[in-house]
Amino acid sequence: MGKPVKKINPGGERARHTKEFKLEAVRLLEQGEKTGAQLALELGVARNQLYKWQEQLRVKGEDNAFRGPGAKPVSERSEIERLKREVKELREERDILKKAAKYFAKQLP
Numbered sequence: 001m002g003k004p005v006k007k008i009n010p011g012g013e014r015a016r017h018t019k020e021f022k023l024e025a026v027r028l029l030e031q032g033e034k035t036g037a038q039l040a041l042e043l044g045v046a047r048n049q050l051y052k053w054q055e056q057l058r059v060k061g062e063d064n065a066f067r068g069p070g071a072k073p074v075s076e077r078s079e080i081e082r083l084k085r086e087v088k089e090l091r092e093e094r095d096i097l098k099k100a101a102k103y104f105a106k107q108l109p
Contacts, residue, residue: 015045019066022053029054 017025025043029036029050040047057065 017045022066023057023062025050026054026057 025039025045028034028039034042036047036050040050043050053066059065
């Protein structure tokens with residue numbers, strides 16, 4: 001009937017790989033000493049995943065590829081932190097003004 005298929009990820013749990021692992025896998029793929037299928041079996045990843053990593057590296061470059069899920073660039077993270085601090089200050093100022101308005105409203109005849 002054919003060969004039994006060996007599952008790469010029998011548990012069904014999603015594998016996470018480091019940026020270094022992905023860079024090395026793409027480097028080995030581009031060396032061409034082994035086919036994508038052979039390399040994928042040795043590394044324990046799906047063959048198409050190797051090609052996706054290769055494409056991502058080609059499109060985004062080494063610095064921006066494999067940043068992880070939802071990881072923001074450093075410039076955006078610092079901007080977000082600055083905005084959070086500003087929001088906190090503005091809320092504190094608003095609360096002080098509310099209290100002052102109540103106080104002075106009581107003082108009016």
